[in-house]
Amino acid sequence: MSRELISYLLRRFAQFLLVIFIAVSVNFVIPRMLPGDPVATALARLQTAGTGQTMDIQAVSDAYRARYGLDQPLWNQYLNYWADLFRLDLGVSFANFPQPVSAMIAAALPWSVGLLSTATLISFFIGSYLGGRLAWPGSGRGIRMLVPGMMVLSAIPYYLLAILLVYIFAVYLRWLPPAGGVSTTRIMRADWATFVDIVRHAILPIMSIVLGGIGFWALGMRSQMVSVLGEDYITFAEAKGLSPGRVFFWYGIRNAFLPQITALALNLGAVVSGAVLVEVIFNYPGLGSLLYVAIRGQDYFVIQGVVLVLILTLAVMLFIVDLIYPLLDPRIRR
Amino acid sequence: MSAPILDVQALDVVYDTPAGPARAVNKVSFSLKPGERLGLIGESGSGKTTMGTALMRLTRAPGRIAGGRVLLDGTDLLTLSPRALRATRLRDIALVPQGAMSALNPVMRLRRQMEDAILAHEPRRKKAEIDARIAELLTRVGLKPEVADRYPHELSGGMKQRAVMAIATSLSPKVIVADEPTSALDVVVQRQVMQTLGRLQEGLGAAVVLIGHDMGLIAQFADTVGVMYAGRLVEIGPVAAMIGAPRHPYTRLLIDSLPGIDVKRRLTGIPGLPPPLVKLPTGCPFAPRCPLAYDRCRSELPLPQETAPGHSVACHLYPENAELPPMPAPKEEAAP
Known part of the structure; x- marks a missing residue:
């Protein structure tokens, strides 16, 4: 590791800490600026849950x-807020x-992380690969015909696509479960059947995120690839007789x-905010659903906690x- | 006389444009003996770079090779299968590209870019052998072997150009096509790079096609000079004859437009612009700018004819004249 690289990494880490500090502080301030009193x-x-008994409102x-x-x-x-955070006490x-x-x-985090990372990575890599092939002069016509389809898919929001997928694969064809993270009757064990069950439940939400995102990545990659293919080093690489x-x-x-x-x-x-909606539609037991329910129930500490986790994850x-x-x-290492 | 190593016959390259095909290289023929240094010169848009890429069949859309033959040691590169063509590139004919500054992949260490070139042709080479070869190749172009472990952005322009030459000569090609290898370098580095190219050429006995627009640079390097105008090779001959007694009016004007260092005089250009390649005039493409043009030049295309051994010119003034008649001074262009 060169000195240059180390100083780059240290600076990035300092930036990371700063981002977290600001995010956590904002997360403290905003709820206190909201109108209303928790x-x-x-x-x-x-x-309203009223048990009929009178109570001293002021004392309570x-x-x-x-x-x-x-x-x-x-x-x-x-300060207390920070102290609580270090004890992982979110209220x-x-x-x-x-x-x-x-x-x-x-309880919710593993579901979201699993769903989101799989879906994002799949759509990012497949989309980028397809975009590269779209710009490559040697690609067949078949690949080029994908473009209009992908444009349409990337124009449809995640959640509409999700509803469509549920209708086709869960309601009409009945191949896959329409909602949930796992069958309600399943007892969670670390065995094959549980794994298959989880995967079967994840397919539709993942598909809706992948199909919705793939066009975005493919089109971005295509334009990058077109300009890269015009570079001299491509010509020189071909002149070297490379395959x-x-x-x-x-x-x-x-x-x-x-x-x-x-x-x-x-x-x-x-990606994260789009996934919140997908989780809600599929009733997936992740952070998105948790946040949704918390907002509906004005469950302040849960909202604050989930938002904090989302921000930290992003950071x-x-x-x-x-x-x-x-x-x-290598040109970035400075 | 030995058989030519590179024999280009009636090469045609066109760019398909909305206005019709632009004939960037138009029935160009020349041949190169082993070890010969050919300099190709012409102004921007004369088709010299297009021809350089076509020699390796690297022409890309919207350009296409529309006809002709490129015989490399007797094999026509234009009819080879893609696989055989790839095997020929670098091993038999190598390119030192224009703007070698950007010819290296910015995110790969030089070593990998040299390695993959060698491995593409000799896949069974061992790592140690390749490393030894890379060190030797770099030393040969005047770079330290450690340079192999740098990224291109850590090299100066001259170093990059040398590295590119090291790659181009890594398999001892028979023909090197060098397309303006010194563009974007300062004159001191230009000189060093040209000397390196000359040394490599002598060491390998390779033939070189040097493409450029700097008459001085080309005259110092080449044995034979070809002049291109509007996609055509209008004159080609030994360097001394080309400089001392050019036959084509365009060559003459090109040489006269060079600034001298001894005699201070007003710089003369060549009035007018090259014709559009989409709508070439009937007759000689240079006729509209030529001070010696007469009726026949405007109606009939002059074909290359040999006026002396190894010296050929496409101009209607020959064979009636033994040499280029004196030219009227070009009219100064009206100030815009």
């Missing part, structure tokens, strides 16, 4: 505020009292891929992209 809302809920409210530390000055609240859900938010997120496959992958795709990775980093946010993924980039493009 304690009042919670009390209102208690009252004060008790709540003291319980959640809301009676302290904002600065103290902020307690209102709707599912007294389940801790961290436990709910821990078309080698020129395509190591001189074409290899170079056209770099801006794609930047695009991936920039689009991770959109981590961006950091990983930053780490990969200098390996792929």
Whole structure:
């Protein structure tokens, strides 16, 4: 490792920490700037659930505020918030009292990570490969005919595609389950049958994300590849007598891929938010569904926790992209 | 006289444009003996680069090779199967591309780019053998062997150009096509690069086609000089005759337009512009700009004819004249 590379990595890591610090702080500030009062809302809920017994609203409210530390000055609240975060304490859900938010997120996170990473990687790599082939003069006409289809698919939002897929494969053909992460009757064990069950449930959500995203990646890659193929080093590679496959992958795709990775980093946010809707449609037990339910139930701590995890995940993924980039493009190591 | 190593016969390259085919290389014929240095010169758009790429059948759409033959040691490159063509490239005929500054893949270390060239032709070579060869090739062009482990952006322009020459000569080709190898380099580096190319050529005994627009550079390097105009090879001959007693009016004007260092004089250009390649005039393509043109030049295309051994010219002034008649001074172009 050169000194240049090390200093690059250190700077990226510092940026990563800064991003996390800002994100966490914003996540603290925003809910406190919202109109309305979570304690009042919670009390209102208690009252409507009304057990008939009268209570001293003021006393209960004060008790709540003291319980959640809301009676302290904002600065103290902020420090407590950080302290809680380091103990992985994200508070307690209102709707599912007294389940801790961290436990709910821990249960949902693996589902989302599995679904999203698989779907994103598939659509990114297949889309990029197809885009490369689209620009390659040696490709057959069959590949070129894919373009209009992919344009249409990339123009349809994830969730509409999802509804369409559910109708075709789950309702009409009955090949795949329409919703859920796993059969409701299955007892989760680390065995083959459970794995197959999970995969069968994941196919439709993954397909809707892949089909919706593949056109985007393919079209981006095509334009990159067209400009790369005009470069002198492609001509020189051909003049060296290299096989078309080698020129395509190591001189074409290899170079056209770099801006794609930047695009991936920039689009991770959109990928995540699109996936929230897909999870809701498929009733998938991931973070998206959790967030959706929490918003509907005004479950503040859950919302805050999920958003925080989403932001952190994005920051981590961006950091990983930053780490990969200098390996792929030596010109970046500075 | 030995058999030609490269024999180009009536080569035609056209670019298909919406306005019709643009004939960028038009019935060009020449041949090259082993070890011969041919310099091809012409202004921008005269078809010299197009021809250089066509010699290796690297022409890309919208360009296409429309006819002719490129015989390399007796084999027509234009009819070879793609596989046989790939085997020929670099091993028998190598390219030093225009803008060698950008001829290297920016994200691959030089070593890998040299390695894959050798492995494409000699797949069974061992790693150690290849490393030894790479070190030797780099030393031969005046680079340190350690340069192999650098990325192109870590090299200077002259170093990149040398590295490209090292790759081009890695399999000792019989013909090297060097397309403006010194463009974008400063004059000092230009000179070094040309000397390196000359040394390589002598060491390998390869024939070289040097394409360029710098008459001075080409005259120093080449044995034979060809002049291209509007896709045609209008004159080709030994360098001394071409400089001392050119036959074609265009060659004469081209040489006269060079600035001299001893005599200070007003720079003269050649008034007018080359004809559009889509709509070539009937007759000689240079006739509209030629101070010696007469009626026949505007109606009938002059064909190349040999005026002296190894010196041929496409001009109606011959064979009636023994040499180029004196030319009226070109009219100064009206200031725009």
